[in-house]
Amino acid sequence: MEPSPAQASPLMRFGLAMLCMAAFLALPGIADKGIVFLAGTVALQMVFGLTWNLMFGQTGLVSFGHASFFAVGGYAYAYAARALPQVHPLLTFAGAGLLCAAIAALVGLIALRRSQGVYFAILTLALSQIVYLVISSSAALGREDGFTGIRRPKLPLGWTTIDLAAGNAYYYFIVVVSALLAGIVWWVTHSRVGRVFRAIQQDPERAAFLGIPVQRYRLMSYAIASGVAGVTGALFGPWLQILTPEVAHWTASARPILYTLLGGVHFFWGPAVGALGFAVLEYGTRTLHGISEIVTGAILLAVVLAAPGGILGAVARLRQRITGKERRP
Amino acid sequence: MSTPLLEATGLFKSYPAVKVLKNVNLTVAGGDTFAIIGPNGAGKTTLFKVLSGELFPDSGQVAHEGRDVTTVPAWQRVRLGFGRSFQVARVFSDLTTEDNVVVSVEAHRRNAGLGQRRPLAWAPTAEVREGVMETLREVGLVDKRRVVARLLSHGDKKRLELAMCLALQPKILMLDEPTAGMSPADRKSATELLAMVKERHGMTIVLTEHDMDVVFGLATKVAVLHYGEIVAQGAPDAVRKDPLVRDIYLGHGGAGAGHA
Numbered sequence: 001m002e003p004s005p006a007q008a009s010p011l012m013r014f015g016l017a018m019l020c021m022a023a024f025l026a027l028p029g030i031a032d033k034g035i036v037f038l039a040g041t042v043a044l045q046m047v048f049g050l051t052w053n054l055m056f057g058q059t060g061l062v063s064f065g066h067a068s069f070f071a072v073g074g075y076a077y078a079y080a081a082r083a084l085p086q087v088h089p090l091l092t093f094a095g096a097g098l099l100c101a102a103i104a105a106l107v108g109l110i111a112l113r114r115s116q117g118v119y120f121a122i123l124t125l126a127l128s129q130i131v132y133l134v135i136s137s138s139a140a141l142g143r144e145d146g147f148t149g150i151r152r153p154k155l156p157l158g159w160t161t162i163d164l165a166a167g168n169a170y171y172y173f174i175v176v177v178s179a180l181l182a183g184i185v186w187w188v189t190h191s192r193v194g195r196v197f198r199a200i201q202q203d204p205e206r207a208a209f210l211g212i213p214v215q216r217y218r219l220m221s222y223a224i225a226s227g228v229a230g231v232t233g234a235l236f237g238p239w240l241q242i243l244t245p246e247v248a249h250w251t252a253s254a255r256p257i258l259y260t261l262l263g264g265v266h267f268f269w270g271p272a273v274g275a276l277g278f279a280v281l282e283y284g285t286r287t288l289h290g291i292s293e294i295v296t297g298a299i300l301l302a303v304v305l306a307a308p309g310g311i312l313g314a315v316a317r318l319r320q321r322i323t324g325k326e327r328r329p
Numbered sequence: 330m331s332t333p334l335l336e337a338t339g340l341f342k343s344y345p346a347v348k349v350l351k352n353v354n355l356t357v358a359g360g361d362t363f364a365i366i367g368p369n370g371a372g373k374t375t376l377f378k379v380l381s382g383e384l385f386p387d388s389g390q391v392a393h394e395g396r397d398v399t400t401v402p403a404w405q406r407v408r409l410g411f412g413r414s415f416q417v418a419r420v421f422s423d424l425t426t427e428d429n430v431v432v433s434v435e436a437h438r439r440n441a442g443l444g445q446r447r448p449l450a451w452a453p454t455a456e457v458r459e460g461v462m463e464t465l466r467e468v469g470l471v472d473k474r475r476v477v478a479r480l481l482s483h484g485d486k487k488r489l490e491l492a493m494c495l496a497l498q499p500k501i502l503m504l505d506e507p508t509a510g511m512s513p514a515d516r517k518s519a520t521e522l523l524a525m526v527k528e529r530h531g532m533t534i535v536l537t538e539h540d541m542d543v544v545f546g547l548a549t550k551v552a553v554l555h556y557g558e559i560v561a562q563g564a565p566d567a568v569r570k571d572p573l574v575r576d577i578y579l580g581h582g583g584a585g586a587g588h589a
Contacts, residue, residue: 191451192435199421199432206419209381210436211407211497 017182017269024175028168040171040239042279043178044232045255049263049271050185051225051232052256057265058189059221060201061112062121065128066229066256069100071248072131073230075141076100078150078237089153089164093177093234100230101223108222112215128253136245146244150237164238174235181228182272188224189268197221262303264310273311332395334359334533335380335501340389342375349375350386351557357501357550362527362534364544364565367554368577373537374416374505376554380535381413381503382406393501408440412499416506418486422479426470426489427461429478433496434460460496467529468492468522484515488522495526502526504536508543520546545569553577 024043028036048070055061077096081089111123136144152165155173164170188194196217199207204214237243246252255278256271263274281299285292307314335357342350349372357363367373378384380391382403391399393409401409421429431453438445438457445454453461465471468488473481478489487507494502507523508516520543527534527547538544544551544565551568553561561571568574 187449187451192439192445192453194451195428195432195435198424202421202423203419205383205403206415206421207432207436208402208404209383209407209413210433210493211404211440212436213404 013269021175021179025172028171036168036171037239038279038283040174041236042275043175044236044239045259045279046272046275047178047181047185048229048232049256049259049275050182050268051229053260053265053268053271054185054189054197054225054228055221056257056260057270058194058201059197059218060204061218061222062117063124063222063225063253064121064250064257065124065126065131065253066225067250067252068124068128068131068248069104069226069229070233070236070252071135071243071245072103073097073100073233074237074243074247075135075147075233076230077234078147078243079141081151081153081238089155092153093231096234097227097231100233101227104226105219105223108219112218112222125250125253128248128250132245132248132250135248142243144245146242147237148242150241150243152238152241170239174239177235178232181231185224185228186268193217193220258300260310262300262310264312266309267312267316270310270312277311333357333392334361334394335535336390336392337376337380338390338392340376340379340386340391342372342379342384342386349557350379350389353389353554353557353559355552355559355562357533357535359500359533360531360549362547362549363536364548364551365535365537365554366539366541366544366551371554372557373554377503377505377535377537381411407436407497407499410500411503412494412497412501413503414487414490414494414505414507416509418483418490420478420481420486420489420493422477424478425474426476426478426481426485427465427474429489430461430464430492430496431457433493434464437497464492464496467495467526484511484519487511487519491522491526495530498530500532502532502534504534506537506539508538508540516540516543519543523547 024039027039031039048066052063052066055063055066073096076099077092080087080092080095084092107123107127111120111127135141141147152170155162155164162169162173164173189197196207196212199210199212200214200217208214233247236247255275259271259274259278261274262277263272264270267273278296278300281296282292285295288295303311309316333356337353337355340350340353341348353372353376355363355365365373365376375384379386382398382401382405385400389399390397393406393411398406398409403411403413407413421432424432434457435453438460447454462471462474465474468491470485470488470492473485478486481489491504491507504523508519511519523534524547534547536547548565550563551561551565552559553568553571553574555577560577561568561574
């Protein structure tokens with residue numbers, strides 16, 4: 001998975017990730033509220049993209065319904081936070097993620113049993129349609145009007161309590177938790193488990209003949225990705241303060257796929273870079289009423305055709321060219 | 330010694346149009362190097378898949394140390410001590426040589442119930458690395474450990490696949506045409522490597538093979554498969570002298586090394 005010669009050293013990559021986080025944290029000091037709001041959303045979308053590629057790039061599972069877990073996590077948090085306000089918000093966030101992981105495990109048990117590839121993709125798409133319909137017809141979840149008035153909670157930390165509703169507190173919270181979630185996905189990808197995922201992605205049968213229970217690991221990948229995606233959804237609710245069924249729409253499921261293609265499927269940070277690039281594109285074309293989708297689509301198409309390895313693939317090739325030239329006498 | 334290590338009784342397997350295996354019986358004792366030979370299309374690979382758990386037979390039984398494993402899936406058979414290579418070497422082509430073996434060593438350690446001292450560490454532990462290096466040294470791939478597997482030569486891929494199997498410390502090593510597609514020189518070194526591996530670890534080897542030099546250089550027991558039936562089974566010399574086998578391989582018209 002690693003086109004090794006052209007890749008940055010681990011230390012450099014860690015430094016870049018830290019720099020990126022620092023930029024996010026510094027943003028409220030230099031940008032207006034609109035940009036900060038966008039940045040918070042992008043931070044969540046970056047992690048959301050990473051979780052999709054944990055399945056696709058690492059384990060070889062294509063999901064067309066990833067947004068269903070974003071939505072389930074979001075609505076589950078919103079509902080639970082209203083019904084049980086006395087519970088520590090961190091527990092509620094974690095609970096929303098665990099719920100998503102559990103649902104994914106159950107669905108995967110059936111969906112992954114006999115079907116891989118396109119069948120699994122279609123099944124996940126069907127699941128996301130079910131989630132969409134259930135949400136938009138459920139009175140308790142606000143139907144088409146959405147679940148309104150989702151509050152940013154107060155966060156008791158033992159020695160002090162942070163009011164996440166105050167100022168940019170919730171923005172910082174999103175950035176820090178997103179970094180933590182990205183860290184979890186990074187760890188899974190680079191751990192023993194991640195190596196097994198990659199082995200399965202490349203040749204499931206060979207993996208089975210090494211004594212690896214392929215289905216169990218596929219299920220694990222699906223559950224972890226869905227659980228973390230659920231937490232990003234849970235974080236999104238209080239950020240927007242309203243959730244509409246749109247978050248479960250299939251177009252929302254297409255986003256992580258676009259991020260991954262744009263950023264580079266073979267790179268861990270590809271989907272995160274893609275999400276960032278996608279946001280820049282959307283922001284740049286926001287005033288082109290009516291044709292912004294066309295322009296965005298055309299640019300995406302151009303990038304994917306011109307750089308099949310995505311943005312990071314192009315960067316890697318550029319680095320290779322530069323370092324290659326330097327080595328020449 | 331009373332229970333054979335691997336025993337097949339009355340195996341039948343059909344694909345829609347053809348009966349591939351017709352009442353196959355064979356017995357592999359611990360320590361054997363058991364070669365399954367036969368002309369193209371005789372059903373060697375199918376038999377091999379049934380024995381290793383990639384396919385299940387329509388009827389009949391495969392027993393391992395007296396236990397019925399006929400429908401035990403591949404990954405569980407590995408835990409019983411099966412290791413298997415493929416006719417066209419299958420390795421994880423986007424991983425380095427080293428990482429291919431890391432995956433294998435870690436799978437083995439997990440199956441053997443060997444824990445990891447620092448469960449949060451993501452890089453392979455010192456024990457794993459040691460096991461990997463030892464295995465790579467054994468098959469002679471230490472110099473190529475950082476090479477991405479897809480860039481390895483055909484012979485080296487076969488070596489790497491053998492290394493991945495060895496890392497599982499199998500009791501039965503199953504090799505589907507270990508020298509397929511190799512040059513005569515590679516074939517010779519591969520045969521020597523297998524003989525060496527066998528001597529060092531003393532595991533049982535079951536292999537299918539086309540090349541008679543390889544078969545008679547390694548095997549302690551040979552079974553001849555012809556149109557899905559075992560027509561001869563026993564010590565290499567006895568099998569070689571068997572008139573029916575001579576007939577199959579040489580043919581009356583002297584049609585060469587038999588195409589079914």
